Amino acid sequence: MNRANNTILALALMVALCGAASAAELHVGTGQTYSTIQDAVDNATSGDTIIVHAGTYAEKVTVDKERLTLKVHDGDEVTVTVTGTDFWYDDVFVVTADYVNISGFTATGSGYGAGIHINEADHCNVSDNTISDNYYGIWLSASAYDNKVTGNDVHDNEYGIKLDGTDDNEITCNRVHNNSEYGIKLDDADGNEITCNRVHNNKHGIEIHSAEDNEITCNVVRHNSKCGFYLEGGSINNAIENNTIIENGGYDPATDGWQWNFNNQQSDNVSAENNYWGTADQAVIDASIETDSGSVDYEPFNNSPCPCAPVPEVPASSAKELHVGTGQTYSTIQDAVNASLLGDTIIVHAGTYEENVMISTPTLTLQGEDRDVVTVTAADPTGNVFCVNYVDYVSISGFTVTGGNYGINIGSEADHCNISDNNVSNNRNGILLEYSNCYTVIRNNIVKSNAGNFGYGINLQYQQDAHNTITGNDISDNEYGIHMFWSSNNTITCNRVHNNSCGFYLTGGSINNTIENNNIIANGVYNDTSGGYEWQFENRQPSSVN
Structure with a gap:
């Protein structure tokens, strides 16, 4: 019996080893084995990996073999643009086989086709691609089941993801924006998971037509020009919950509503419970919902942005360190950011770096060796030194940041960021949080001598229900130490705010903030008559402040 088992085990090992030996890497690019991606696909066998090196490839790529992986060589930028006599109607990538992975590409230029088209193929993964200037960005069609579309930037197409x-597909953690029609559309598509996506600045955010039993959760649907959600044609039994649905369509000052955050153009009733609508006022929520003959049940609703994470956990094995500095892999911080993927850490070594850094990778850590030895100064003084937009979980620490319009700008829809242990000095303004950043922490920074037209040390504006934390900072010699405009539900504690022209300045509906245990010292001009400083704390709004 033991001998029989041993024989079976030996045979199994031989089969496994033969399978491992048969898998190969095929390299595409200048000086590589293959000059086109299609040549590599044509010569590949099941289980192979095709690695594409830097360059622009003018071709249509048809993947008709199972279990192939197509990916960009680490740190390279690869653009694939469709070409040929029928390029106007061709897809850039079309996949007709199961278990295909495509990651890291820019796919562009298909007039009436798709950047990436999964056609009658199952179990495929489409991740970390940039898809732009196509008719469809990413298109799953004709009974394509159990595919995963994750971490892609889909923008400036006619249609985003269809x-x-x-x-039974998963559409997760994509940024879908600035597409002419819809961001994401489900058309006769059932049982799909649409979660943790940022869908903004499209015509329709998420459109659902004759689609049932889908789970649509934890998405941010915002600033779409006509409506956030649009449902029609028997779209029933969908779980639409824990989404942030705000500022879609046009603002109506008469009702304070948005027309329309949600539009149900069918006779079926729709449940849209536990979403955040940008307000706790039911009259305003009602004014932001349009219906035909079917109702929208939105109660109960959330009173603050939904806390479910917009990015997935990063497997430890996939995250990497990118080093910047003399003798390192990258000479500029921006080059390292451009090469980074979700979960990476950028280590910046001692030196002075003259650049404006735009950050568009989520879950990214930028770590300076120490703020005393790493200085980043703006190459363009009218721009921001560090700027973060539309990505979450970015950490910036260990830098001296100087010479920009803002030293650090955490801009539109960038949540859960961490700004700590920096010296943000001698900019026109110090640190800015604007347009509904949530759950960001600004901790243990020196914010000094930012004295432009306004000269804000730390500026929070349009931060309703934001739940940001400002703590342990030393804020001095600015025009305004901490400035707040239309910002609520933030925690500002244990800061030293001193020797600014104005310590705190609140205006425009900045309410329900926790402002306590701060040292507010010698701000403004000393008044000999009163024996006090003008102004330590200035509240320029009708609401009272504690």
Whole structure:
């Protein structure tokens, strides 16, 4: 019996080893084995990996073999743009085989086709691609099942992501924006999971037509020009919950509502419970919902942005360190950011770096060796030294930041960021949080001598229900130490705010903030008559402040 078992085990090992030996890497690019991606696909066998090196490839790529992986060489930028006599109607990538992975590419230029088209293929992964200037960005069609579309930037297409007669797919953690029509559309598509996506600045955010039993959760649907959600044609039994649905359509000052955050153009009733609508006022929520003959049940609703994480956990094995500095892999911080992927850490070594850094990778850590030895000064003084937009979980620490309009700008829809242990000095303004950043922490920074037209040390504006934390900072010699405009539900504690022209300045509906245990010293001009400083704390709004 033991001998029989040993024989079976030996045979199994031989099969496994033969399978491992048969998998190969095929390299594409200048000086590589293959000059086109299609040549590599044509010569590949099941289980192979095709690695594409830097460059622009003018070709249509048809992947018709199972279990192939197509990816960009680490640190390279690869653009694939469709070409040929029928380029106007061709897809850039079309996948007709199961278990295909495509990651890291820019796919562009298909007039009436798709950047990436999964056609009658199952179990495929499309991740970390940039898809722009196509008719469809990413298109799943004709009974394509159990595919995963994750971490892609889909923008400036006619249509963003379309699921067309396809079920049980996962569309997660994508940024879908500035597409002419819809961001994400489900058309006769059932049982799909649409979660943790940022869908903004499209015509329709998420459109659902004759689609059932989908889970649509934890998305941010914002600033879409006509409506946030649009439902029609028997779209029933969908779980639409824990989304942030705000500022879609046009603002109506008469009702304070948005027309429309949600539009149900069907006779079926829709449940949209536990979402955040940007307000706790039911009259305003009602004014932001349009219906035909079917109702929208939105109660109960959330009173603050939904806390479910917009990015997935990063496997420890996939995260990497990128080093910047003399003798390191990258000479500029921006080059390292451009090469980074979700979960990476950028280590910046001692030196002075003259650049304006735009950060568009989520879950990214930028770590200076120490703020005393790493200085980043703006190459363009009218721009911001560090700027973060539309990505979450970015950490910036260990830098001296100087010479910009703002030293650090955490801009539109960038949540859960961490700004700590920096010296943000001698900019026109110090640190800015604007347009509904949530759950960001600004901790243990020196914010000094920022004295432009306004000269804000730390500026929070349009931060309603933001739940940011400002703590342990030394804020001095600015025009305004901490400035707040239309910002609520933030915690500002244990800061030293001193020797600014104005210590705190609140205006425009900045309410329900926790402002306590701060040292507010010698701000403004000393008044000999009163024996006090003008102004330590200035509240320029009708609401009272504690």
